[in-house]
Amino acid sequence: MEQAEMYGRRGCQLVKELASAEPGQLTRFNDDLFNQVIKECNVHYSQFYELTRKMQEEGLDVQFTRNADHFGMLIHHLSLLRNKRCLMAYMYKRADILRSLSWKVGRVLPPEIEGKLSDIEKHYFKNHASALQCYMREMDCLDLTVDMVPPKDPYIKVRVLEDIGVTAIGDKDTNLACHSIHFLKCTEAEPYIMQGMMEELVG
Amino acid sequence: MTVWSPLAPLQFQFPRPLQFQFLSALHGRGLHASQLTHPHPSTAAAGVTGEMATASEDESAPSRIDEEDESLKLESDVELLKRAWQNEKGAPEILEYQSALVRRSSQQIHLMEDLIEELTKRGDDPLIVSIYQMDLDRAQFLLRSYLRIRLQKIEATMLHVAKTDLWNRLSRQEQNFAQRCIEDMGSHMDESVLSKLPSGYQSNLKQSNASDEDDMVPEPNLNTFVFCKSQNSIGAITLDDSGDEIVDLVAGELYVLRYKTIKPYVERDYVCLWLVKRGSQALNCRHFRLNSKTIFLA
Numbered sequence: 001m002e003q004a005e006m007y008g009r010r011g012c013q014l015v016k017e018l019a020s021a022e023p024g025q026l027t028r029f030n031d032d033l034f035n036q037v038i039k040e041c042n043v044h045y046s047q048f049y050e051l052t053r054k055m056q057e058e059g060l061d062v063q064f065t066r067n068a069d070h071f072g073m074l075i076h077h078l079s080l081l082r083n084k085r086c087l088m089a090y091m092y093k094r095a096d097i098l099r100s101l102s103w104k105v106g107r108v109l110p111p112e113i114e115g116k117l118s119d120i121e122k123h124y125f126k127n128h129a130s131a132l133q134c135y136m137r138e139m140d141c142l143d144l145t146v147d148m149v150p151p152k153d154p155y156i157k158v159r160v161l162e163d164i165g166v167t168a169i170g171d172k173d174t175n176l177a178c179h180s181i182h183f184l185k186c187t188e189a190e191p192y193i194m195q196g197m198m199e200e201l202v203g
Numbered sequence: 204m205t206v207w208s209p210l211a212p213l214q215f216q217f218p219r220p221l222q223f224q225f226l227s228a229l230h231g232r233g234l235h236a237s238q239l240t241h242p243h244p245s246t247a248a249a250g251v252t253g254e255m256a257t258a259s260e261d262e263s264a265p266s267r268i269d270e271e272d273e274s275l276k277l278e279s280d281v282e283l284l285k286r287a288w289q290n291e292k293g294a295p296e297i298l299e300y301q302s303a304l305v306r307r308s309s310q311q312i313h314l315m316e317d318l319i320e321e322l323t324k325r326g327d328d329p330l331i332v333s334i335y336q337m338d339l340d341r342a343q344f345l346l347r348s349y350l351r352i353r354l355q356k357i358e359a360t361m362l363h364v365a366k367t368d369l370w371n372r373l374s375r376q377e378q379n380f381a382q383r384c385i386e387d388m389g390s391h392m393d394e395s396v397l398s399k400l401p402s403g404y405q406s407n408l409k410q411s412n413a414s415d416e417d418d419m420v421p422e423p424n425l426n427t428f429v430f431c432k433s434q435n436s437i438g439a440i441t442l443d444d445s446g447d448e449i450v451d452l453v454a455g456e457l458y459v460l461r462y463k464t465i466k467p468y469v470e471r472d473y474v475c476l477w478l479v480k481r482g483s484q485a486l487n488c489r490h491f492r493l494n495s496k497t498i499f500l501a
Contacts, residue, residue: 081410085410127383144351144354
């Protein structure tokens, strides 16, 4: 005997996946499950439509009659809404994480995160990053992505984690070779620290 | 409020050494915000070394005393900015944009950057220069954080802001940003979810065509508890609609209240929201029992 399929189970799975991920971390976009939920929505709708037609053929008032078909329609409608809510929550929460990422890493996504996104999400990230850049340009090029923590000392000691090479820091060119230690201004070091290319040496 | 004079750099006290005080001193030296828009590098630099102190004093001698008195009563822009930042950080909804304050602050910051550059070129005492630099960094942090918090609030509640009169609290640039955010989010949702759903369920704002109003737009929770302080005694305010519970706001005392009850006072700048570190002075604050729920301050 076939087990009855519970409506909204897959939608619930999608949301659980979101909830079980580490806060602020993205999991791989679950294309498969996502499309299954969409298919379920369309199935609900077609059944809803069938029942409407059936009631109309029987000559009953679709809006006000309260029979088994009406309640069947109600269940399909509510299940559809629930699935819509799960899908929207999934996309919205991921978009939320992408927005907070654009504050941290700027315009270029690190490859390990990019691999977890769908194409539409990559497009959204680009759009949002450019909207932010536009705003900062309008505000006389005030960079809002630096200075994320209140400044304690004007200069900090950093160790370079990746080989960056010779870069212009402030007025002079510095050779940011791997494992080298430098004494830099906070605002200059911050973008590198955010991207994980440098770490702050404390103590 | 001590007005720290930059005339005698070796004599300055460190009452609150990392407070942004020298800009208030600039204020006190008769340099009003209007004058700062046309910066006079010689007077600014002279103020520091003290060489041409007499010259700058003579400039506007009769009115200078009045201006200094005035500036002692007025708060410096940094204090205003800090208060605006605190309010913005504590409030659950977006507050009125302080356009004049932001404009003046960024002008003053540019002025200080030029000043520091000049001092470094001249080879002045690096300790003094680094102290100015730290002060400047703090002011920059305040300004950037203020704008950042507002943008993040817009991102979180973009549809709600666009629908209500909160839209008028945004600056022109923020409105452009919000508009773009809404379009980006709208097209993102459309492409990924809404276009694939059956017709009648494709709206971004309504759950389905059966909904009477836009039931998919989340609103900020105005009932969250916030810490607040008022400079002057305001007197009794009612805590809920029925008028049963009343609280007396005394000057300088720290309170924990629902944001909704003090919303009009925050908007008119009578009450300032306070940011409290966990486990610190919070224990000295009054708790209020509302509907038999006590607020535990950890």
